[in-house]
């Protein structure tokens with residue numbers, strides 16, 4: 001009886017134990033099932049390389065066999081259908097939109113042809129097409145040095161590795177035209193062995209070295225910006241570093257603001273060209289996207305170029321980096337709304353507001369600069385002496401540098417609106433100063449009337465005004481495309497045909 005009671009008393013305990021054990025077993029079975037499903041998904045998605053990539057494989061299609069999603073999205077940079085208010089995927093003829101630029105760049109290649117850029121896919125095509133590279137007839141001909149290829153192609157790191165960096169920077173643009181054929185791509189930014197981001201351009205590595213920084217020490221998030229800073233930066237060609245080489249150099253030793261870089265160039269007495277009208281020793285800003293971005297709030301908050309221009313994308317349940325580098329306004333949901341909760345419309349308005357307001361003052365500065373160049377030319381014509389002009393020309397140099405630093409990066413009014421507004425404002429002050437000095441000088445020379453503003457209402461009129469023979473330039477280009485370009489392409493094709501692709 002007692003036993004029976006004990007037995008019965010134990011029963012609920014046993015039941016609970018069985019219940020508990022069942023729960024545990026079911027739990028682990030669930031875990032196992034989840035794990036099996038996950039593994040299966042992984043095995044489907046896992047990276048299975050098809051070809052062996054050599055360290056400097058320049059052909060994007062070859063990389064694409066291993067990474068089809070990234071390659072396909074990269075290839076979409078060939079799409080030219082999207083337009084935003086000021087930018088977008090197609091080229092825009094900036095000289096047509098704003099003929100004042102022709103006068104600002106009188107005496108320099110940019111007055112011949114300047115287009116707002118398009119996708120990476122076109123980098124090679126466009127550098128061949130622009131009138132700035134001229135119509136070289138042979139390897140020793142033409143206006144540009146080989147250095148102009150540096151930001152166009154993964155054939156650049158390949159060739160630098162084969163020939164050495166200094167040799168790469170020697171010679172004319174046309175001397176290596178047959179070598180550089182693959183547009184900006186995988187090998188520019190990735191180490192093929194690990195697919196980690198890497199810096200392939202020596203100018204960036206050297207600029208950091210001079211500041212005592214090792215590019216290997218940068219964080220993963222910083223690298224998501226620095227791969228772009230290989231090309232989207234201000235630079236100049238240093239002719240003194242090595243005899244006969246136009247050595248690509250970033251002018252950052254005093255800092256990266258417009259003022260710092262201006263000081264750097266002044267100190268080494270560097271100028272890109274002498275202005276065709278005013279004879280001022282001019283500076284041409286390239287595209288200081290990285291420098292300007294660095295002064296903005298997004299950089300301050302650790303947002304990288306890739307966060308906005310290469311957001312993640314999901315396809316077939318797999319998340320990957322969208323390699324269609326373009327205006328983020330064509331992809332607000334992934335580019336902005338991962339961080340901002342505002343409606344797309346409002347975010348676009350935020351971008352346009354900043355651009356509109358900055359362009360208002362930028363245009364005002366352009367008009368002042370045109371006037372200053374024209375008035376300086378008049379002063380020379382009326383017999384001004386070099387000593388009279390020196391200060392004035394230095395002002396024109398500085399004012400236009402500040403304008404160009406602000407205008408040359410097509411995203412700058414959004415990347416750092418406050419800094420860009422400041423730089424333009426300083427440019428306006430300096431340009432006005434030059435014009436006050438010019439007015440004084442002109443009256444000293446006996447000329448009291450206002451110097452007439454030229455009729456530069458169209459690109460054609462402006463180019464004629466500065467004395468460009470566009471017919472000749474276009475004919476040279478046509479001849480180059482007919483006679484030289486096919487030779488380059490043939491040589492490149494033959495070379496690449498002989499590169500075996502090793503398969504796994």
Ligand code: HEC
Pocket residue numbers: 088089090116117118119120121122123124126127150151152153184188189224225227228229230231232305306309310325326327
């Ligand atoms: C090897 C040099 C190089 C690198 C690296 C590079 N770019 Fe570019 N980028 C260019 C050139 C050159 C163009 C202009 C191409 C043209 O117009 O033919 C360009 C164009 C662009 C455009 C304009 C596209 C359009 O549709 O208007 C964007 C945006 C851009 N790059 C962003 C980036 C970002 C972001 C990075 C880094 C993740 C980057 N680029 C890395 C050289 C480079």
Ligand code: HEC
Pocket residue numbers: 060063064067070071074184185186187188189190195197223224227228306310319320321322323
């Ligand atoms: C302008 C620089 C740039 C170029 C050119 C470029 N990539 Fe990337 N790639 C990136 C960045 C930035 C990431 C994100 C890396 C990260 O955050 O770890 C990335 C990520 C990747 C990844 C990792 C997986 C993923 O999708 O996030 C693969 C694989 C890859 N790229 C393949 C390619 C291939 C293939 C090409 C050529 C068709 C290419 N990339 C060209 C910058 C570049």
Ligand code: HEC
Pocket residue numbers: 297298301303307308328329332335336337338339340347348350351414417
């Ligand atoms: C990775 C996160 C991130 C992404 C992506 C991002 N932002 Fe921001 N944005 C920020 C942060 C952080 C701030 C600073 C605001 C703060 O700290 O209060 C900011 C500030 C801003 C501001 C106000 C600053 C100013 O210029 O006056 C605007 C406008 C803005 N973002 C628009 C955009 C747009 C448009 C995009 C897409 C093209 C974008 N952001 C993408 C994080 C992001």
Ligand code: HEC
Pocket residue numbers: 084085086087088089116117225228229232289290291293298299303304305306307308309326327328329351410411412414415
């Ligand atoms: C917070 C988001 C954000 C970050 C970070 C950012 N950009 Fe942009 N970028 C934009 C927006 C927005 C525009 C304006 C697009 C337009 O007007 O259509 C733009 C424009 C551009 C353009 C001109 C695009 C065109 O269509 O021609 C280039 C080139 C560019 N950015 C490069 C860079 C580089 C390089 C970096 C890093 C150094 C960077 N951006 C960082 C949002 C960003």
